[in-house]
Amino acid sequence: MATRSSGAERGKLKQLDNRTARALFMDRHALAEQPAGPAKGPDLLHLIHRLGFVQLDSINTVARAHDMILFSRRPSYRPNDLKRLYERDRGLFEHWTHDAAVIPMAFYPHWHLRFQRDAEMLRARWRNWRRDGFEQQFETVLRHIRDHGPVCSADVGQDEKKGSGGWWDWHPSKTALEYLWRSGALTVVGRRGFQKQYDLTERVIDTHLCPGVMECDHQATVDWLCHAALDRLGFATSGELAAFWDTVTAAEAKEWCKQALTRGDLQEIEVECADGRMRRVFAPPGLVDQAAYPAPAPGRIRVLSPFDPMLRDRNRAQRLFGFHYRIEVFVPEARRTYGYYVFPLLEKDRLIGRIDMKAHRDEGILRVRALWPERGVKWSHARTRRLEAELDRVRRFAGLEQVAFATDWLRAPV
Numbered sequence: 001m002a003t004r005s006s007g008a009e010r011g012k013l014k015q016l017d018n019r020t021a022r023a024l025f026m027d028r029h030a031l032a033e034q035p036a037g038p039a040k041g042p043d044l045l046h047l048i049h050r051l052g053f054v055q056l057d058s059i060n061t062v063a064r065a066h067d068m069i070l071f072s073r074r075p076s077y078r079p080n081d082l083k084r085l086y087e088r089d090r091g092l093f094e095h096w097t098h099d100a101a102v103i104p105m106a107f108y109p110h111w112h113l114r115f116q117r118d119a120e121m122l123r124a125r126w127r128n129w130r131r132d133g134f135e136q137q138f139e140t141v142l143r144h145i146r147d148h149g150p151v152c153s154a155d156v157g158q159d160e161k162k163g164s165g166g167w168w169d170w171h172p173s174k175t176a177l178e179y180l181w182r183s184g185a186l187t188v189v190g191r192r193g194f195q196k197q198y199d200l201t202e203r204v205i206d207t208h209l210c211p212g213v214m215e216c217d218h219q220a221t222v223d224w225l226c227h228a229a230l231d232r233l234g235f236a237t238s239g240e241l242a243a244f245w246d247t248v249t250a251a252e253a254k255e256w257c258k259q260a261l262t263r264g265d266l267q268e269i270e271v272e273c274a275d276g277r278m279r280r281v282f283a284p285p286g287l288v289d290q291a292a293y294p295a296p297a298p299g300r301i302r303v304l305s306p307f308d309p310m311l312r313d314r315n316r317a318q319r320l321f322g323f324h325y326r327i328e329v330f331v332p333e334a335r336r337t338y339g340y341y342v343f344p345l346l347e348k349d350r351l352i353g354r355i356d357m358k359a360h361r362d363e364g365i366l367r368v369r370a371l372w373p374e375r376g377v378k379w380s381h382a383r384t385r386r387l388e389a390e391l392d393r394v395r396r397f398a399g400l401e402q403v404a405f406a407t408d409w410l411r412a413p414v
Helices: 018-028 041-051 065-071 079-088 105-128 135-148 172-182 218-233 238-245 250-263 314-321 381-397
Strands: 014-016 092-096 100-104 186-192 195-200 267-272 278-283 301-303 342-347 350-360 365-373 402-405
Touching: 014 018, 018 218, 018 267, 018 314, 041 065, 041 079, 041 100, 065 079, 065 381, 079 092, 079 186, 092 105, 092 172, 092 186, 100 105, 105 172, 105 218, 135 172, 135 195, 172 186, 172 195, 218 238, 218 250, 238 250, 238 278, 250 278, 301 381, 314 350, 342 381, 350 381, 365 381, 381 402
Parallel strands: 014 267, 365 402
Antiparallel strands: 092 100, 186 195, 267 278, 301 342, 342 350, 350 365
């Protein structure tokens, strides 16, 4: 049961035990239920609304991160379902949270504060990085799009010196495109080969919602963002609320929590971490009693994306699940502990290991190089069978014909 009697030194704070806290957090991220159900149109939009956003990432070791995130919750999902919802139905828009993401269009009014803050931040940052000339290209870029329709970065700045193509070496018109998008004048209307396609915001977004037409109510936005973050986290510190959308400042989130406590809209509770320590957090009133008897999580093994919303806050994942995860894409191969792009494995309410695998599309094979169970996880024949069933699902999703395991695929915990 979730509620414990507390010692005098803890006052009257209610407590969530670790198992209940994990179950609650997984439920908010649509992982506590059976992975099943429709994944198109309104059903897919509802799922993304529930998550808040889905991070986009270009790495395609098996499938792209956003596709793996949605597939792990709805196995009937296919990438074209998201493409239609985003590019045809305009149920989503693309912008930044902690990284590039697709976000329900219903949330668009709350991004005006982000547009303002990104405009200020990027002007200062890019001037400091000596991206000379990008501000002089604003009108040229906007006029080109107005006259010729949506563009990608390759369609502008034809006479400008091209660098390596990395974010640190964009030509001025590419920098202008990104700035105008991040500050709200342009909207990304889709991707082609993962290249963003930009159009004028007034041609995409309802006029009354466009920046410059709709006024930004700063305090109402902060209030919505903090409430919406807490809805999706279940319980959180003020810092975790600020980090969820990465728009509200730490000071704003701290003040919001203070005011909400005073109004009785929040209460402080304690949550048990995986190592037994207690952590003081904020929660809606009544949360502990409502979460007291969580239903058991699905028993099947699921492959998660490294960018899964449940793992986005690596420190929170470690506190709740005892799972230390750091992506090693940018780590030199000789210094990697695991591999270039290693997928976490979820079983019931535990993260039980990580797997290094890659789609070899020319051969039609999903090759498994290695799997490392977590310490304390006994890798049985039954677990291997559950893993094989999940990898067969992933293999079909990725359009491959078979799964092949390396001879020494099962490794000792690190």
